[in-house]
Amino acid sequence: MKVIECNQVSKVYGNHHAVDQLSFTIEENKITGLIGRNGAGKTTLLKIIAGYLRKTSGEMNVFSEEPFNNLKVSANMIFVDDQMNFPTALNLGELLKAADSFYENWDMELAKRLFDYFSLNPKQRHDSLSKGMKSTFNMIVGLASRCSLTIFDEPTTGMDVSVRKDFYRALLKDYIAYPRTIILSSHLLNEIEDILEDILLIKDGEKYLHMSVSDVKEYAVGISGEGTIVNQWTKENEILYKKSLGTGSSYVVVKNDFTESMLERAKLAGLKISPVAAEDLCIYLTSKTNGGIDDVFDRS
Amino acid sequence: MSLIEVNYWEIIKKQYFFKLKAYSGVFTSMMVVQIIAFLLSLGGTGGSGGSGSSGFSYTTGYYNGSMIIAFTMMWALITGILITTKAYRNDDFTFVANRGTSNLSNMLFLLTASIIGGTLSMLSGYLLKVFVYLIFEVDMLFDVTHTISTLWLGIIASILYILLFSAIGYLVGVLAQISKSLIIILAAVVIGYPIYASTGTGQRDEPTLFIAITQFYQGESMLSLFALKVILTVTILFFTSLIITNRLEVKQ
């Protein structure tokens, strides 16, 4: 079943296209990572899916319905980010009870266990928490609500490394026990890639890539060796990144159109073939120049 | 995971009870406002005095709850505005809501607040009389026509007035969410018109439009007709707010 169907969706603010003619579908019970640079339109897209923002044009369906102002979507979806609004009059314990009353699949047992594990105090108020603790509390609400569609927009803001690791593990374990559609946006791809099934990479509000993580990892190869040989081997391929190493040799990342035997021959020709990490690939794909920041300093 | 089917009224009910807890600060502020009004009313809400040539003097004072009701009306106006602000409005969308349930539960909340506010301010008017009689030991001329039914009439009338003001506040707040400049224009009209009318350039001495509006409600001696007028107005105000907010986005 398709949980999200996004067809030519745009969101325009004045002259700026925050989301531009974006089309993709997300299948049920998958964990998808939404990756993109700051300002790529990740949050805008997620808020259109959540029904918070109105799209300017196109067609957006969540559970086969238009999400804006939709009570059914709201009841089956939770949107977690670091700016979640909670009434200041209620303490954390009361907020959990409120969430319990609204979300039918809410697991109070899980919420309480996580609450204790992360040493939160039920008498404390949300606005008195530190940034990391706020994110931790929001994450607990996001997990315990067990919504069919769970959206985490940069959920780990302010969390330290160990809490982030605990969160990803908790997310994975709860997902295995109660499969549901999860979208996780983050710019720390190498932290989350293992628990993801798919990656949706967007750039300037447009879709750049949407495929499984394992395909992303095989999308490109890094080739290094003597510059002339490297050039000869890569002249047919799309170059994603280029860097000179020392005087004669260079490192080039190209789209992987090679067959297994071609790569073997390349190795015999003295080239070094290496896989490209998903995070690096996303950086290369979304950067404006082939050389990255080096191009700024390279005036020759 | 199977999808949850939602019941519109069930969600409104949940939000309503959630708001009674979450907006408890609103009731605290009402208490404070009423206590201030009560203390100010202890000096009497109006009166006159005089003295005779044979060496006697007298002062009269009116002791009633009108200042408390007036203060509560202002409180209702501000509360109506307050719960339309982003901080309050976005709380709904953290959990389950759409614009319809969010507005309707707000309206139920304002109705509840008005009932509590109206009842308390009317009762504290009575408390005030007893208070003045016992503490200041003044001679009291009680209005002997007061019966249980007039008490009820008083309570209902104050509830309606307070509800009216909360509904005005709510619409004003909603307009402010659409555009800040709308509020400046509205404020300019509300403040500017009486000034214009009273400076004489309009060749009038009184802001007749406001008097007409006030007369429309105050001039009604029949409670049932008054109630009808207020309920009708409140419905129009709330309905307008509902229409306007239906396209409003949730932004942080």
Added chain:
Amino acid sequence: MIVQGDGTKPIYIQIAEWLETEILSENIKPDEKIYSQYQLAEMYNINPATAAKGLTILANEAVLYKKRGLGMFVSSKAKAIILKKRKGQTLKNLVTDLVSEAKRLDVSEAELIGMIKLANSQGEGK
């Protein structure tokens, strides 16, 4: 085994290789049930789909077989298949690396064969 997420080898291949090692060392015997994709996902903190991909590789190579509704089981010929594969692929890859490194270092073919013979005799001598 600790999954290496640095991109040196796809995780599903690491999972498949780990399962192969478990089968070779007879920690999991023929006709025994192998870990499910969910167990593997939990053990290695990876997405169940990735774990499933590792299992599918082994199923396609007939190392594992499916029983409807019961899961995946180790086939009776599993060990032989794995050994054959490792000879054919792993060793071949190592040889390719060896040859290209030898070229870079200007080691002649005869010299290389001599080194292999030497290493082999040393291994036997132990």
